[in-house]
Amino acid sequence: MISAQIIKQSISQLQAITRVDLTVMDLSGNIVASTKDNEEMDSSLIVSFANSPVDSQAIGNRHLLKIMDESEPAYILIASGNDEGVYTVGKICVCQLQDLIVAYKERFDRNNFFQNLMLDNLLLIDIYNRAKKLHIDAVRPRVVIIVETGKDNDNTVSELLGSIYTTQAGDYITAVDENSIILIKSVDNPDNYDEIAHVATTIVDMMNTEAMLNARVAYGTIVGELKDLSKSYKEAKMALEVGKIFYAEKNVNAYNTLGIGRLIYQLPVNLCHIFLEEIFGENDVLDQLDEETLSTIAKFFENNLNVSETSRQLFVHRNTLVYRIEKLERSTGLDIRKFDDALTFKIALMVSNYIKYLDANQY
Known part of the structure; x- marks a missing residue:
């Protein structure tokens, strides 16, 4: 069902053009939206009109009209004024709001359709x-x-x-x-x-x-x-x-x-543990690496294992970078300056991240 805010916006725009005050009530006589600050109407009259077979009714200078939703009353519109055109304005407002109901229902149905489709x-x-x-x-x-x-x-x-x-x-x-x-x-x-x-x-x-x-x-x-x-x-x-x-x-x-991330994502977790144990043994070597080492490795891979370019981008001496790589080799048994070892380490790092993700999300 359309919101009270949308109804308020719609009748306010029409009132600004026609100077006819409009009020929309639910079938129990409660005001949903109104262009008048002091609109009062006996709720029993609204309920009686909602249950009657007629589509419109005049009470004094007020015209009551039904806003229909698939042949059933959805709201009651009150158009207030003594001019002859008040009833016509009310009918225009009813048509506008009924079209809004249809549009919003179609939008909901479409949304529901795509949700079930997904x-x-x-x-x-x-x-x-x-x-x-x-x-x-x-x-x-x-x-x-x-x-x-x-x-x-x-x-x-x-x-x-x-x-x-x-x-x-x-x-x-x-x-x-x-x-x-x-x-x-x-x-x-x-x-x-x-x-x-x-x-x-x-x-x-x-x-x-x-x-x-x-x-x-x-x-x-x-x-x-x-x-x-x-x-x-x-x-x-x-x-x-x-x-x-x-x-x-x-x-x-x-x-x-x-790429390879999709392959690792589809691996059974026990196979991932076996792979890491095969490379590093039972020691959790990767978890012991500090942030500086990991950022150095990432930049080294980014520069296609080029020591000189990596040291330049990290603003460190070449020997410092070589020392870090050799320190990594002592702890992991892999020399990432060699393509095969670099590939093994890269995959192992991705597998380790995958296991951590699974543990964190309790898959």
């Missing part, structure tokens, strides 16, 4: 039947983009996204949990992932500048039919989780660029 709660035949009823194209390239801000959902994120991505353009916004918002983005070219990457980056920047929120965005692959949207949603969700574990420095993660 969660695989619909049969194939239901998907196409409901899509047709809701005027949603069943065959059209789309991708699911998940926006997570680290806070419980409020209207801010949805409103910001809705101001740019509209249903008129074939885009839809919904949510299936309290932590994230889902944007179902329509695209023209099913292979244009550069466009999706640009959209994701734009969302991150918009959340940061407009709402002061640090957002993480992830998206799945582009699918051609409505029935495959749940697949894109699952991919986007995996990309979001994998991004948190292995690529924490990135605010945007795409399912088709997850």
Whole structure:
């Protein structure tokens, strides 16, 4: 049902144009919204009128009209005034509010449809039947983009996204949990992932500048039919989780660029423990590394194992960097200046982060 705020806004706009005071009451005679500060009406009259078969009734200088929702009364409108046009203004207001009810119900139905679609709660035949009823194209390239801000959902994120991505353009916004918002983005070219990457980056920047929120965005692959949207949603969700574990420095993660992180994410946890024991024995070597060592390793990998460039960027002497690497070799048995050892250490570090993530989230 539409909110009292929306009803108030609607009747206030009409009152400003027509100078006719309007009041909307529920079927029990309680005021929902009014353009008059002192509107009074016997609630028994409202209840009696709501239960009567007539659509309108005049009481003094007040015209009572029913606002219908699928042939059933939803609200009662009171248009006040002595002019002949008051009744006409009331009928116009009734039509406007009834159209709003239909629009909001369709929006709710559409939102409910996409929620069930994401969660695989619909049969194939239901998907196409409901899509047709809701005027949603069943065959059209789309991708699911998940926006997570680290806070419980409020209207801010949805409103910001809705101001740019509209249903008129074939885009839809919904949510299936309290932590994230889902944007179902329509695209023209099913292979244009550069466009999706640009959209994701734009969302991150918009959340940061407009709402002061640090957002993480992830998206799945582009699918051609409505029935495959749940697949894109699952991919986007995996990309979001994998991004948190292995690529924490990135605010945007795409399912088709997850690389080795996706492989590790799908490994059984016992296999991960066996791998680490095989490399380091029973000692928890990686947990003993300090922040300076980890940042040195990260920069060394970033510079493709180039000692000179890494020492320059870290503002340390080359010998200091070599000393740190050799110290790491003594504790781990791996010389990360060698490609094979560097690869082993990189994977081990990612596996360790994955195990920590599982422990923290009690999977």
